[in-house]
Amino acid sequence: MDRKVATIQDVAKAAGVSTATVSRTLSKPSVVAATTREAVLSAVAETGYRVNATASNLRRQRTGSVIVLLPNIANPFFSQILAGLASILTPAQYGMLIADTQAGPDPDQRFRHYLTSGQADGIVLLDGSLAPDALDIPGRPPVVMACEWMTRDLPSVRVENGKGAAMAVGHLARLGHRAIGHVTGPRGNLLTETRLEGFREALTSVGVPMRPDWILEGDFSMDSGAAAARAWLDMTDRPTALFFSSDEMAVGFMGAVQREGVRVPDDVSIVGFDNIEIAQHLSPALTTIRQPRTQIGIRAAELLLGMIESGTRTGPSDLIEIEFIRRDSAGPPPRKTSG
Amino acid sequence: MDRKVATIQDVAKAAGVSTATVSRTLSKPSVVAATTREAVLSAVAETGYRVNATASNLRRQRTGSVIVLLPNIANPFFSQILAGLASILTPAQYGMLIADTQAGPDPDQRFRHYLTSGQADGIVLLDGSLAPDALDIPGRPPVVMACEWMTRDLPSVRVENGKGAAMAVGHLARLGHRAIGHVTGPRGNLLTETRLEGFREALTSVGVPMRPDWILEGDFSMDSGAAAARAWLDMTDRPTALFFSSDEMAVGFMGAVQREGVRVPDDVSIVGFDNIEIAQHLSPALTTIRQPRTQIGIRAAELLLGMIESGTRTGPSDLIEIEFIRRDSAGPPPRKTSG
DNA sequence: ACAAAGAATGAAATCGTTTACAACAGATTT
DNA sequence: AAATCTGTTGTAAACGATTTCATTCTTTGT
Missing domain, CATH: 3.40.50.2300 (Response regulator)
Known part of the structure; x- marks a missing residue:
């Protein structure tokens, strides 16, 4: 019975190599010899090994996730922005953590909490009501605002x-x-x-x-x-x-x-x-x-990933084009105005 | 310049105690003497220490987050369920990871991926279209279905x-x-x-x-x-x-x-x-x-946390009451039916 | 034929916690 | 007075990966 989940040690043993080689095979396959690579890969398949994200993140000093802070999860306006964010974050191997700012008693404090908790490599802020001075925190992760924005020159994605x-x-x-x-x-x-x-x-x-x-x-x-x-x-x-x-x-x-x-x-x-x-x-x-809400989400995610990868706390902003959509709820005024 | 974030070592040094004591002060304050506790707490305040969630999770063999899998993030139907989920998960110190099952080419494979990735302590499944046999994975985390459900006897929250x-x-x-x-x-x-x-x-x-x-x-x-x-x-x-x-x-x-x-x-x-x-x-x-979508989310989260805490893969299901709401879009049939 | 460079691998340190265990002091029991 | 217990703390071993550095074995240039 393999009750326990296989670790990199198990794979190393099964393949007759060191853990270093296993790790390299999985992250930079080009540096390991073809024959060893095959041995490792089949050992991986055999043991059903999956890398432990937590251990990997600890060693690599990252979290692998991004927090999206929004005022109210139940508001459908945001769901499409989320879809846009996810379409970029997921392929880039980032998890998307969702948190409600207005759920608790003190939104600003919650914001500060996420800023300092070190639980994410970056933050997407969809709530413009939060205190700008909360950002004066040393070592905080990069933040991108979308839709709403504050007076401070935070990178943001907005609309005219x-x-x-x-x-x-x-x-x-x-x-x-x-x-x-x-x-x-x-x-x-x-x-x-x-x-x-x-x-x-x-x-x-x-x-x-x-x-x-x-x-x-x-x-x-x-x-x-x-x-x-x-x-x-x-x-x-x-x-x-x-x-x-x-x-x-x-x-x-x-x-x-x-x-x-x-x-x-x-x-x-x-x-x-x-x-x-x-x-x-x-x-x-x-x-x-x-x-274009999906587009807003996409750009925000791209901006944020750029900042994360380059290690900067500031970055460019982006303006998304809007469009007038003529339908039927507006027409000429009535002949006689009441009053 | 404290460029770097303070670690538990820094706190221990500042308070003149061992890291074990610092850890204990933060998690089980009752077992440490009052005077030491104060010394540690003021050292924590002084250094601005925040526990590194990744390291803590690694040691404690957990992830501290729950994945919510839904067919389509942009669908507003789910946003209120998310709000319900968040209202339970956040206070319980669990992060809520959102993932789209239908975003990629193979939803079943994505489901399997999350099931085996070990990135979450539990999964809330809002997509009933996924293959039940994907659940035969050893060591998979507990799963709760909400709204939709499958033939297999998975714990679920549903409606009549x-x-x-x-x-x-x-x-x-x-x-x-x-x-x-x-x-x-x-x-x-x-x-x-x-x-x-x-x-x-x-x-x-x-x-x-x-x-x-x-x-x-x-x-x-x-x-x-x-x-x-x-x-x-x-x-x-x-x-x-x-x-x-x-x-x-x-x-x-x-x-x-x-x-x-x-x-x-x-x-x-x-x-x-x-x-x-x-x-x-x-x-x-x-x-x-x-x-009652918020209620559905709340119950699903409660069920899942129960399973996580008790370490079981199965659990109870729950039926939420529905309600007929009479408004004005239904009335008596027209006198003459067309045809 | 020998030095230098290159390719592939392993040993071991490291990331920052938590916790089992040991140690020690002081209080209580016999 | 010895033995036992209780309460508090420290030491050190995990947790599971990544990565630096050293090592071995080839290959190439002169």
Whole structure:
């Protein structure tokens, strides 16, 4: 009975060589003689040997894994970024550890914990709300931010959020809208602020004044979109079009107003942001700004691996192109505006 | 300059004790004298020492992480299960490694790889399509299945799928439907088969014959729901109600038929399965069967940790209660059926 | 024919912990 | 007073790989 798992010692014995040779056969086959190589390989097959990753990592002073820190695992927005990350990390033989920052009581402390725990060779940060000064830790692993980012010059993969907002506003203005509102993400979030700023600038550039009471605060979730719908329905003087800082909010809004008999886009035009999968399956299909999330994940992983391999703590940033997707949730404004 | 990270040796030296004492202070504080304990702890604080997880794991013959294998990371259905898993694994000091089974060419081989790689103390399997005989590996870690499951008696966390289908059919029959169709998941999948079987049985129990041409095959995705919509629209004799094996397919179907001017539930009634977040935000809100996904994740993690701690390869299974959620996508059949 | 270079291998140190065992002091029992 | 126990600490051996350095055996150049 071989109850125990075979070690490199067992293989060495079976092949009649030293452990050094076994190790070399597996990592740098070119330096060992063809005949020995074959002997070793058949001994490996015979014993069913698998290298013990923990021992290997200890000796090589690495962990072989990368931590992905995200605010909320359950948020489907991130799952496609994860898929992109995995598509690079897995082939490169890195494990992908997932951790929730907002799960515990103190997110900043959790961030610091992962930064110092030495459990990963690198960190992908998908949560922009974490304290930048946590990074002043000696010997910390390289960190790459994706989507959100902080004031500090951390390497990051991002998207031209302001430009996205401008695309949305431009489209609505071209359709004839003059009464355009905006539903934001949570205040303080950098995505929120950049898109809001882009929205504001775009409005001035098309010569439409911004109405502060038409700026509604959300938190990117469907529920907050539905809440915005209630607020909109209660308005006496409603905007004829709304730009949402996330598709999820747009979905929540659209469902809620439709259930009240409001027609989209006849009564109100809607533009989202992200192009989540469902956007094209709604009725009407949602006009939105596409963020290539898989691509974001891929670039973030590539950047991080580059830093890990070169041993640097800093690196380049990357800007991913976004795309305006015209569908059917935005149309010309109604003839008569209410109020 | 303390460029290097402090090791247990450094702490021992600073505190004037042996490494054994440092280790004991950190893991079993009760066995060391109060004064020494304080000396060690202040030395730890002073040096900024963090135990090297890799070394610790090697010595303790564990890895400190659990692998979650899922068919497709990008599928949002799984993200809430992940959240449930994380809520148990993180406090228990286990890392959560995520891997995609369908990413590479040979899923079974990938499964086998993770089973033998020794990179995790346990595996959570969310992909029921993997070969059961892969489990005949000596010294493999404990595995728990969630949602899907295989013929082999693996510990699993599941849901009464057949009962869910029966709830859906019962509801539709009570509303007066006699022409009920079903959109399945991919053939061969156990979820698909159990729900289909439940559907079939429920039909006979309410005395409605099953029409094979009203059984459409999907793959759980929104796209396949939209494809089912096209098929349904092309039928000369249409069912007045459809039960979908996933909410995603129901969403894809509903959007597609609505865009063709079909009214839900006036023209066709829809019942989904899962209760994904968007279900309540659609117009009309989707009637469905709730699967408590967070709960599923929690139980799976608990089961797995139990097996890891007790050193067993087998363990109990668990059945999670589902719930019928009545919303507005199913109503009485139209007066006149087409055909 | 002999030195130098090259190719292939092994011995042993090392990575940073944990823990079995031994050692020792002081307290308690006989 | 000897023997036993209890509580605390240190010594040193693992854990399973990788890699430096030394060694042996060929091969090549002069």
